[in-house]
Amino acid sequence: MPFGESILIAPPSRQPSVTEPAPVRWLLVSAAAVLLGLFVLVPLAAVFATALRAGLGRYLDAILHPDTRSAIGLTLLTAAIVVPLNALFGIAAAWAIANFRFRGKRLLITLIDLPFSVSPVIAGLALVLVFGRQGWLGGSLDARQIRIVFAVPGVVLATAFVTVPYVAREVLAVLEAQGSEEEAAALTLGASGWQILARVTLPKIRWGLLYGIALCNARAMGEFGAVSVVSGHIRGETITLPLHAQILYDQYDAVGAFAVASLLALLALFTLVTKKYVEWRSRPA
Amino acid sequence: MTIRRARGILPGFGLSLGTTLLYLTILVLVPLAGVALRGATSQWEEIWQASTSARTLASFRLSFTASLAAGAANAAAGLLIAWVLVRYRFAGRSALDALVDVPFALPTAVAGLALTAVYSADGWLGRWLAPLGIKVAYTPVGVWLAMTFVGLPFVVRTVQPVLAEIDAHLEEAAAVLGAGRLQSFLRVILPTIVPALLTGFTLAVARALGEYGSIVFISGNLPMRTEIAPLLIVARLEQYDYAGATALALVLLLTSFALLLAINLFQRWSVRRLGPSPG
Numbered sequence: 001m002p003f004g005e006s007i008l009i010a011p012p013s014r015q016p017s018v019t020e021p022a023p024v025r026w027l028l029v030s031a032a033a034v035l036l037g038l039f040v041l042v043p044l045a046a047v048f049a050t051a052l053r054a055g056l057g058r059y060l061d062a063i064l065h066p067d068t069r070s071a072i073g074l075t076l077l078t079a080a081i082v083v084p085l086n087a088l089f090g091i092a093a094a095w096a097i098a099n100f101r102f103r104g105k106r107l108l109i110t111l112i113d114l115p116f117s118v119s120p121v122i123a124g125l126a127l128v129l130v131f132g133r134q135g136w137l138g139g140s141l142d143a144r145q146i147r148i149v150f151a152v153p154g155v156v157l158a159t160a161f162v163t164v165p166y167v168a169r170e171v172l173a174v175l176e177a178q179g180s181e182e183e184a185a186a187l188t189l190g191a192s193g194w195q196i197l198a199r200v201t202l203p204k205i206r207w208g209l210l211y212g213i214a215l216c217n218a219r220a221m222g223e224f225g226a227v228s229v230v231s232g233h234i235r236g237e238t239i240t241l242p243l244h245a246q247i248l249y250d251q252y253d254a255v256g257a258f259a260v261a262s263l264l265a266l267l268a269l270f271t272l273v274t275k276k277y278v279e280w281r282s283r284p285a
Numbered sequence: 286m287t288i289r290r291a292r293g294i295l296p297g298f299g300l301s302l303g304t305t306l307l308y309l310t311i312l313v314l315v316p317l318a319g320v321a322l323r324g325a326t327s328q329w330e331e332i333w334q335a336s337t338s339a340r341t342l343a344s345f346r347l348s349f350t351a352s353l354a355a356g357a358a359n360a361a362a363g364l365l366i367a368w369v370l371v372r373y374r375f376a377g378r379s380a381l382d383a384l385v386d387v388p389f390a391l392p393t394a395v396a397g398l399a400l401t402a403v404y405s406a407d408g409w410l411g412r413w414l415a416p417l418g419i420k421v422a423y424t425p426v427g428v429w430l431a432m433t434f435v436g437l438p439f440v441v442r443t444v445q446p447v448l449a450e451i452d453a454h455l456e457e458a459a460a461v462l463g464a465g466r467l468q469s470f471l472r473v474i475l476p477t478i479v480p481a482l483l484t485g486f487t488l489a490v491a492r493a494l495g496e497y498g499s500i501v502f503i504s505g506n507l508p509m510r511t512e513i514a515p516l517l518i519v520a521r522l523e524q525y526d527y528a529g530a531t532a533l534a535l536v537l538l539l540t541s542f543a544l545l546l547a548i549n550l551f552q553r554w555s556v557r558r559l560g561p562s563p564g
Contacts, residue, residue, distance in 0.1 A: 019372065024466075028369050029375050032369040037384075038410065039434065040437070041384060042410065046402045046409060050402050089305065092304040093301070093304075096301035096305055101291075102292060111313070111314075114313060114545075115313060117491045117545050118495065118538065119534075120497055120515075121515040121519055121534075122518070123316070125320065125518060125522060125531070128522065129316075129323045129527065157312070161312055161316065164313060180293075184294055187296075192296070193296035197297075215390070222391070222393070222394070223392070224392060225393070229519060242393075242394035243394075245398060246501075261398050261399070264391075265399075268395070269390075271390040
């Protein structure tokens, strides 16, 4: 349960009848606000401030540069492949886990969560050891002229690995919280499995699914460690947006690096807005 | 027909579980098995030497101490933030709640760049710390700071729901019986949230241990000084030293599994203490 209870089933909080004296409350709230302000808000603001330091023209130049555009292209392509696959996987896994009893269910849930606790660097290393030229399948892939590591397929596989749990986690939380009585009722009324999925389950999980997809997408577009290991950093070919930011930064182009980073920060803000929207839509009436 | 316990009445068991297992096997299990297999087929001496070299040991020391310290900082800060968010109503509460998720939603490379910009000697915060003799960027402190940043949501989000569910009557009873606020916090509330606090702490440590993107910028990557274990894996890979990279990866993987096991135990403990959570 790496991210706590899903936001969709978090219990409503209430003001307890016994509480601390006002000065203590005030002190604690201020401490939390200062902490989050200095530690989270200031760095976030610094991304945009540094990106715009040399003016809007320079910012737009960095974003419209051909290398940046090719990085945006690869990042979008990767997300377009990975997110739908992980969404389908997430729905299938949640369906199996929430609706049926079987042996090894706990183990399966742990397996789904595994990518959360494996270092992204190790995910990349694993792909190199299996699909790389020196890897287990390297010889036979080489003979067929298939390149996975240091090519786009490697970037996609690495991204898929690290984003496996997101949709499954969110959808499963909703399904387990709501039970499967409605599905059972649909079954007794003669609905087929696919009909139940389309007419009962999908509408039921839609907000959880949306939030899971938003998280999965943010991580897919922002993944750095795993992609960095398998990408090979081939200019114009295997450079994603986060890698591009690092390359610019290493070339002492801070404004360019932060301009690219600001695109990813906007993506993160968009994800948070999605979360707030989902919370608002699925609030119990 | 033999009598067996029904799996469930809905259709699609085989299809959904089959898809799940196939997908996990191809994407997650086969690559991880590749690491284990590579370790098993390497020369023992090679692995031993790779994992006990001075540089490797220094990277493990930094990785473990910094991630434990980050977990501890997160436990303290996370408890404070969760408490304030659950217990008090104030203007801007919703904004504060949203800020907690920023480290989770922000790509790690962006976090790394942002922290480096803010805490370098001429950065917004770094320039105030420098006169105090506190250097953050390119020191172990920077490593700890980045790890604390990425781990921040974990403790807050695991403690928050448990804190919200504590029965108000318990605290009222404690108050009626003459306990002060601090006393009822220490005797009534804290014992209830300890399992969640430990779960959050462990999740934060696990995340910090594997973290790469946010640290690579702020640490400066000096071997023996600010080089964390995942960074050394990348350095070994760049030198085509697969045995060395695998040795480090195996130690980190085993640690992750141990932490995962610990999390499962904490959760069972939590269920025993609180009863199964509703829903």
